[in-house]
Amino acid sequence: MNAETKIIYEAKAKVLKxxxxxxxxxxAEQLVEGERCVCEFADAIDADFSTISKHLSVLKQAGIVVDDKRGKQVFYRLKVPCILNFMSCIESVIESQVKSQAALLK
Amino acid sequence: MNAETKIIYEAKAKVLKxxxxxxxxxxAEQLVEGERCVCEFADAIDADFSTISKHLSVLKQAGIVVDDKRGKQVFYRLKVPCILNFMSCIESVIESQVKSQAALLK
DNA sequence: AGAACATTTGGTTATATTGCCAAGTAAGCA
DNA sequence: TGCTTACTTGGCAATATAACCAAATGTTCT
Structure with a gap:
């Protein structure tokens, strides 16, 4: 792995992280259906407002979402909408794991 | 987010992590092309053998790879081969970021 | 059986992440 | 102008991750 490859994989890993x-x-998955304001996330998630804000900031730093302040509210939306794509793969990893564990119980 | 949803997202996040x-x-991307033994990774990566082994163990725990001991060597391969799928999305996130940064320089 | 090789595991230290609280900012309302 | 709402930021403590070294395991060769 040369220096350039390393930089590329660090960038990719940052997005995944x-x-x-x-x-x-x-x-992120909620945003596939459309933009949401921070308050909507705050209603749905049992965590401090500041925690939610920081999570959104991580997604923003990674280039996954963009924010848009309108009046008192800040709306977030996906910058690159293809995130939905990989969830089916993640789900098949989990499914395959569940099957392996079930097989062990037999 | 109810308790069940939380468990599902924890499982998905673990795979991504x-x-x-x-x-x-x-x-993981190397394995898309076929199985590799630990020694092959050790040749390509500038890190302690134990570090590489531990990374592989993380991938295994997450259900992404499986290992197969043959003789003295241990071969790893992808358990769920769709990982390649999401790299194009990650790449477009990075591309979009590079573009945003380039725009700022103008 | 003992040496050599390939890999894993245990232990330690450095660093990063998470989540809460408290304080700060910015917009709209009284 | 001051109050409230909607967030963001700073700081801190708890926990998780990462990398190395050293020691242990398992396999083949002599």
Whole structure:
């Protein structure tokens, strides 16, 4: 792995890392259906407002979402909408794991 | 977000987390082309043998790879081969970021 | 059986992440 | 202008991750 490859994989990993948290992943998936304001996430998630804000900031830093302040509210939406694409793969990983564990119980 | 949803997103996040490291992501992508033994990774990656082994163990725990000991060597391969699918999306996130940054320089 | 090789595991330290609280900012309303 | 609402930011403590070294395991070769 040369220096350039390393930089590329660090960049890719950073994007994945941003999504690799249950709350952030859930928020990203919600955004597939359209923009949401921070208050809507705050209603749905049992965590401090500041925690939610920080999670959104991680997604923003990673280039996954963009924010848009309108009046008192801040709306977030997906910058690159293809995130939905990989969830089916993640789900098949989990499914395959569940099957392996079930096989062990036999 | 109810308790069940939370568990599902924790499981999904765990898979993403396993891939969210430059070395592990690179290894997973290498495996798209076919199985590799630990020694092959050790040749390509500038890190301790034990570090590489631990990374592979994280991928295994997450259900992304399976291992297969043959003689003295241990071969790893993808358990669920669709990982390639999401890299194009990650790449477009990065591309979009590069464009945003380029726009700022104008 | 003992040496050599390939890999894993345990232990430690450095660093990063998470989540809460408290304080700060910015917009709209009284 | 001051109050309230909607967030963001800073700071801190708890926990998780990462990398290395050293030691352990399992396999083949002599």
């Amino acid at each position: 941003a999504l690799a948290h249950p709350t952030r992943l859930w928020m | 396993a891939l969210a490291h430059p070395t592990r992501l690179w290894m």
